[in-house]
Amino acid sequence: MGGETPGINQGKQMNKKDKITRRDLIRAGTGVAAGVLASSTAAGALSPTPENPEGPFYPIHEQTDRDMDLTRVAGREGRALGRVIRVSGRVLDESGEPIEGAVVDVWQANAAGRYDHEGDTSDTPKDPNFQGWAVLKTDAEGRYAFTTIKPGPYAAMGEWVRPPHIHYKVACRGYKELITQLYFDGDPLNDKDRLLKAVPKGDRKLLLVAFSEQEDVPEGKFDIVLGSVGAA
Numbered sequence: 628m629g630g631e632t633p634g635i636n637q638g639k640q641m642n643k644k645d646k647i648t649r650r651d652l653i654r655a656g657t658g659v660a661a662g663v664l665a666s667s668t669a670a671g672a673l674s675p676t677p678e679n680p681e682g683p684f685y686p687i688h689e690q691t692d693r694d695m696d697l698t699r700v701a702g703r704e705g706r707a708l709g710r711v712i713r714v715s716g717r718v719l720d721e722s723g724e725p726i727e728g729a730v731v732d733v734w735q736a737n738a739a740g741r742y743d744h745e746g747d748t749s750d751t752p753k754d755p756n757f758q759g760w761a762v763l764k765t766d767a768e769g770r771y772a773f774t775t776i777k778p779g780p781y782a783a784m785g786e787w788v789r790p791p792h793i794h795y796k797v798a799c800r801g802y803k804e805l806i807t808q809l810y811f812d813g814d815p816l817n818d819k820d821r822l823l824k825a826v827p828k829g830d831r832k833l834l835l836v837a838f839s840e841q842e843d844v845p846e847g848k849f850d851i852v853l854g855s856v857g858a859a
Contacts, residue, residue, distance in 0.1 A: 673721050675854035677830045679808040679822055682794060684742040686734055686760045697735075697758040697775040707757035709738025709776035712838060714809070716849040717769040718797060725769025726853060729799035733773060734760040735792070740781030749781060774844070780816055790816030790823070795851070802853035809849050812837040 692701040699706055718729040736742050736759075741751040743759045763771045778791045791811050798804040810817055812835040817823055823831060838845035 673719065673723055673852045674830070674833075675721065675803070676805055676807055676851045677826045677833055678806055679826065679834065681796070681806045682808075683746055684734070684736075684744040685794070685796075687744065690758075690760065692758055693760055693762045694758075695761055695763055695773040697761055697773060698756075700756055700758050703756055705756040707737065707754050707776050709754075709757075709779070711774065711844050712777050713772065713774050713844055713846045714793070714836070714849055715770065715772035715846065716851060718765045718771065718799070718851045718853060719769055720802070720853060721855065725765070725767070726799050726802065727765055727767045727769060729765040729769070729771075729797055729802075729853070731763040731765065731771045731851075732761075732796040732798075733763070733775075734794050735775065736778040736781060738776050738779050740779035740789075751779075751781065777811070777845075783821075787819070787821060788816055790814045790820050797851055797853065799853065801856055803856060805851065805853055807851075808834060809836055809847075810834050811847075 697707070698711055714733075718726045718731065720726055734742075736747075737754040737757045739751040739754070741747055741749055741753055743753060743757070757776065761773050761775075763773060765771050775793070778793065780788050780790055783789050791814060793809040795807050795809060796804065797807075808822065810820075810823055817835070823834065826834065836847040836849045838847040
């Protein structure tokens, strides 16, 4: 796996006169939540991973460092602040077979809950040593992995505080592109999150990842199932 793979649907540069606030962007994301949930397939052995909104902070500025270690930025000596974690998993089809060559695009907020995105106008600090975005490719067994930090929660609007989460965009020829979010199992904010609650209750567990605390670096496994193009 390497970080040289082009990103999926690279975000377009934002015209400064069209800049909108963090609240406006998040409100737009909640509006489409109900319309982007994947349904189970009757034909396959596995149900496709539920969709969850892309959110307003997909990276819009190109960066050369998009490798599997988000805790360091090429050319800098420091390491990102926060709890270092590892995420791994497999990308599978509905019959459980591995998908080789799937592009796994991940991005997230830093430990303070701040995105490296001009649309994030919060007062929380940026972290110059946090990569924040990686583009990976699955191997012959459908495997992917990356090292990052646990993202911090952040205020969305009103009393709504988003729980820690990692955004995913996964694509491979012959399969439906998946946009979703990984959530940390057991986080108390999950129960109140509007985007997670928009996922049918029985499917929410598919987006929740438990991290082992037995190692110095907690590890979590997030397998992803893609639906085939043309499937009902």
